Amino acid sequence: MKTYPAQLLAAVLLVTTLGLPTSASANQTAKQIRAAVESYVNQRLQSMAEHPQFKNNSDIRIKIGRLDSRLKLALCTDDDLMIEDHSGSPLAGRYLLKASCTGDNIWSLFIPVTLTVIKPVVVAMHSVPRGALLQADQLQLVDWDVNRLKYGYFSSIKQVVNRQVRKPLRGGKPVLPEQLGITQVVRKGDEVLIEATKGQISVRSPGIALSDGGAGQQINVRNRRSKKVIRATVVAPGKVSVPM
Numbered sequence: 001m002k003t004y005p006a007q008l009l010a011a012v013l014l015v016t017t018l019g020l021p022t023s024a025s026a027n028q029t030a031k032q033i034r035a036a037v038e039s040y041v042n043q044r045l046q047s048m049a050e051h052p053q054f055k056n057n058s059d060i061r062i063k064i065g066r067l068d069s070r071l072k073l074a075l076c077t078d079d080d081l082m083i084e085d086h087s088g089s090p091l092a093g094r095y096l097l098k099a100s101c102t103g104d105n106i107w108s109l110f111i112p113v114t115l116t117v118i119k120p121v122v123v124a125m126h127s128v129p130r131g132a133l134l135q136a137d138q139l140q141l142v143d144w145d146v147n148r149l150k151y152g153y154f155s156s157i158k159q160v161v162n163r164q165v166r167k168p169l170r171g172g173k174p175v176l177p178e179q180l181g182i183t184q185v186v187r188k189g190d191e192v193l194i195e196a197t198k199g200q201i202s203v204r205s206p207g208i209a210l211s212d213g214g215a216g217q218q219i220n221v222r223n224r225r226s227k228k229v230i231r232a233t234v235v236a237p238g239k240v241s242v243p244m
Contacts, residue, residue: 030073032076032078032081033081033099033111036078036081036082036083036099037064037083037097037099037111038064039083040083040097041062041064041113044085045060045062059117059118059119059143060115060116060117060118061115061116061118062113062114062115062116063113063114063116064097064111064112064113065111065112065113065114073101073105073107073109074101074105074107075105076101076103076105076107077103079103080101080102080103080104080105081099081100081101082098082099082100082101082102083097083098083099084097084098084100085097085098086098086110093114093115093116093145093147093148094112094113094114094115095112095113095115096110096111096112096113097110097111097113098110098111099111115147116145116147117145117146117147118143118144118145118146119143119144119146119155120141120142120143120144120155121141121142121143121144121146121149121153121154121155121174121175122139122140122141122153122154122155122156122157122159122160122174122175123139123140123141123142123144123172123173123174123175124138124139124169124170124171124172124173124175125137125138125139125140125171125172126138126171127168127169127170127171128165128168128169129165129168130165130166130167130168131164131165132164132165133162133163133164133165133184134160134161134162134163134164134165134175134180135161135162136157136161139157139160139161139175140157141157142174144174149174149176151176151177151178152176152177152178153174153175153176153177154174154175154177160175160180162183162184163180163181163182163183163184164180164181164182164184164212165179165180165181166178166179166180166181167179181214182214182215182216182217183214183215184212184213184214185213185214185215185234185236185237186209186212186213186214186219186234186237186238186240187209187212188209188210188211188212189208189209190208190209190238191206191207191208191238192206192207192208192209192221192232192238192239192240193205193206193207193238193239193240194206194207194221194223194230194232194240194241194242195235195239195240195241195242196241196242196243196244197241197244198243198244201244203244205223205224205225205226206223206224206225207221207222207223207224207230207232207240208221208222208224209221209240210222210229213234213240214234215234215235215236216233216234217233217234218231218232218233218234219231219232219234219240220232221240230242
C-alpha cells in the first residue's frame with residue numbers, strides 16, 4: 001500500500017497477487033510484470049493529480065487484477081517489457097492494461113484494473129418527497145465512489161439547499177442532479193423589480209412575486225402600481241422582465 005500526497009490526498013495502490021506458475025523463469029517474469037504495472041500506475045496517478053475529478057480531498061485507489069494461473073510466460077527482459085493502457089478512458093471505473101514482451105520471447109496479455117475515486121458527496125439523510133424544498137438539515141456529506149455516479153453528483157450542500165425535489169430522494173443515497181429542479185431565485189411574496197425594455201427604452205416598476213421561479217422561468221407577478229397580474233421572466237434574484 002502506498003500513499004500519494006500533494007494534490008492526491010490519499011491515492012492508495014492495492015495490488016493483488018499475480019497468479020503465475022512457480023517455476024524460476026515464470027516467477028521472475030511475474031515479478032517483472034508486477035513491478036512494471038506498479039511503475040506505470042504510479043506515473044498515471046501523478047499525471048492525473050491535476051484532473052478536476054481527483055481534486056478536493058479525493059482518495060484514489062487502484063486495484064490490479066489477478067492473472068490466469070494457467071498462463072506460462074517466457075522470460076522477458078526489463079527493456080522488452082511494455083505496459084499500455086487500452087481503456088480509452090483512464091477515468092473509467094474499470095479498464096485494461098496490456099502487458100507485452102517485444103523481445104525474442106513475444107507474448108502479450110491484458111490485466112484488469114479497477115479505479116475507485118472516493119470523494120465526499122451530498123447524501124439525503126432521510127427520504128424526501130417530490131415537491132419539497134431541500135434544507136441543510138436534510139443533507140450530509142458522505143464518502144462515496146464517484147465512478148459509480150455516472151449521472152453526476154454534488155460535492156457541496158450549498159449547491160442543493162432550497163432546490164426543489166423533482167424525483168423523490170431515498171435516505172442514505174446520493175442526491176443526483178436529475179432529481180432536482182432549477183434553483184429558485186425568486187420566492188412567492190418577494191419584492192421584485194419589473195423591467196420592460198424595448199431597444200434603448202426601459203421602464204421599471206415594483207411588483208410582488210406570486211409564485212416561486214428559477215432563472216429563465218416565467219412566473220405571475222402583481223404590479224404594485226397598476227395592481228395587474230402579469231407574466232414575467234425571472235432574470236435574477238429580485239428582478240423580472242416583461243416585453244414592452
